[in-house]
């Protein structure tokens with residue numbers, strides 16, 4: 001598509017906004033084209049490291065809007081108080097100030113326990129991820145504007161990304177592009193700081209995965225990363241090569257939500273996070289399937305790492 | 312849900328908007344609760360009768376936002392010029408002025424011929440309605456805001472509705488509710504002005520419809536109202552009773568897009584218009600299926616008529 005200027009006319013006095021979606025650019029050089037980016041984060045906990053990382057992004061903050069959605073739980077209350085203090089500091093500083101920040105409070109319920117062992121139990125994946133899907137949909141569909149070119153999904157516990165993550169990921173010019181989510185830890189064996197894979201939702205479909213899906217009832221789902229359901233899918237987490245080119249791309253069929261850059265048109269065309277089984281997939285994995293159904297390609301960057309908090 | 316006030320805090324100086332979705336009301340008395348309504352219209356032609364009808368709506372215009380999406384065709388150019396003139400007059404008049412108006416220009420292609428015989432040909436239904444689905448998704452997902460309680464889908468050729476259509480339809484308190492789209496015509500036989508059914512996309516699924524769908528390939532669709540595909544589905548158009556209660560409700564499985572009132576939460580949860588076959592349905596009919604998949608009920612008002620333009 002050849003799109004060259006964002007807004008035709010904007011007449012706030014008449015309360016009329018006029019946008020030509022065809023003139024909205026979404027390019028591999030978004031900063032040069034002053035493309036607007038919307039960073040979206042579902043947030044059950046507030047981590048200062050996440051906020052510091054956000055503040056340090058080198059993409060022009062006046063082109064970045066932020067959107068958060070928090071659960072109606074006590075965890076959500078705590079996170080909200082911390083988030084509001086952080087926002088005040090950031091928006092009060094001309095160096096870090098973002099274009100616009102929207103904070104939503106979920107209207108639906110959330111799981112009570114957010115302990116890692118509880119939220120990762122196989123049995124809770126379907127209800128937990130269905131609720132996450134609804135939260136993500138409410139967030140994206142009430143914050144995306146006609147002038148948004150890119151949406152960056154960034155989980156609240158992604159505490160370290162390259163500071164130019166937006167520019168570097170956009171340079172690949174992909175409709176949907178997922179970074180590889182790793183985790184730093186202290187390796188007791190080698191007695192050294194080390195890294196290990198964290199997110200297994202970035203995957204390539206396998207024969208076995210398809211065969212497994214075909215045996216399921218209409219309302220059953222496949223969730224990746226559980227011994228109960230061996231899919232033998234190639235997982236991007238395992239494709240990381242320390243010496244490899246960080247720009248290496250691989251086509252994916254499922255994505256996680258940790259750090260995913262999406263062209264806003266993909267969401268605008270209707271790509272949402274299914275809260276119901278969609279081809280036996282839900283939430284971010286179902287989103288990837290839906291983006292493909294809408295005619296878009298989905299990719300990952302196995303050697304481009306971002307880091308998840310270590311609880 | 313118990314929702315009682317819209318916005319917790321709104322601090323534009325900090326560029327921070329804070330919304331508690333649980334406090335957004337969506338009730339059977341929307342005017343009393345000052346609930347915001349978003350009226351959405353895909354528009355390939357501008358009809359003065361449509362605009363007059365809109366201006367006459369008795370719902371508080373300061374609570375109504377309008378959103379339009381126009382195709383990038385010569386038809387679209389013509390409609391845009393007329394729409395802009397109409398908007399100027401309406402927004403310049405404190406009696407008719409709406410809260411906010413957003414006009415989008417589609418980024419995707421459209422069918423060339425908009426003649427009724429061409430756009431109703433069986434063979435063009437799939438591509439035509441897939442494009443309409445994308446246009447509807449772009450429109451709703453870039454205009455819905457965290458303060459929107461209701462979305463009224465109103466086609467540009469619906470030239471006559473009751474003036475209190477928003478209040479009257481909202482009073483039913485349904486997640487998705489479709490009016491019955493009829494057409495006025497001069498009956499040559501009786502030599503009188505008469506009415507006849509126009510939109511056959513409001514239907515109840517039938518055994519035959521399901522059986523037919525089960526014989527189709529994954530990418531094939533059922534479109535209602537074509538002899539090529541007899542579904543024997545009960546059509547709401549045929550349930551109109553001139554002497555009946557205009558508040559009679561009937562559960563539906565498919566809806567058309569003529570005049571449909573949707574609780575904004577349904578779209579926020581992710582209900583979109585599939586441009587790909589979703590349970591062998593697309594566009595508005597697929598939307599009804601998706602709303603049901605998301606756990607919402609879909610209804611129609613067989614005796615509540617709105618009128619389609621007669622070309």
Ligand SMILES: Nc1nc2c(ncn2[C@@H]2O[C@H](COP(=O)(O)OP(=O)(O)O)[C@@H](O)[C@H]2O)c(=O)[nH]1
Pocket residue numbers: 041042043044045069070071106109110111119120131132135154155156157
């Ligand atoms: N709004 C909302 N966000 C949540 C909820 N549960 C988790 N999150 C956020 O959603 C993202 C993914 O959840 P997380 O628990 O980290 O998933 P995991 O890393 O796969 O174990 C993180 O940004 C969480 O802060 C919830 O109930 N509501």
Ligand SMILES: Nc1nc2c(ncn2[C@@H]2O[C@H](COP(=O)(O)OP(=O)(O)O)[C@@H](O)[C@H]2O)c(=O)[nH]1
Pocket residue numbers: 352353354355356380381382417420421422430431442443446465466467468
């Ligand atoms: N944005 C957009 N709107 C369209 C296009 N084609 C039709 N429309 C509008 O979509 C609605 C339904 O289309 P219409 O042709 O009336 O369908 P019909 O009544 O079922 O024959 C009307 O409001 C049209 O003005 C298109 O290509 N792009």
Ligand SMILES: [Mn+2]
Pocket residue numbers: 155157308
């Ligand atoms: Mn996490």
Ligand SMILES: [Mn+2]
Pocket residue numbers: 466468619
């Ligand atoms: Mn029409």
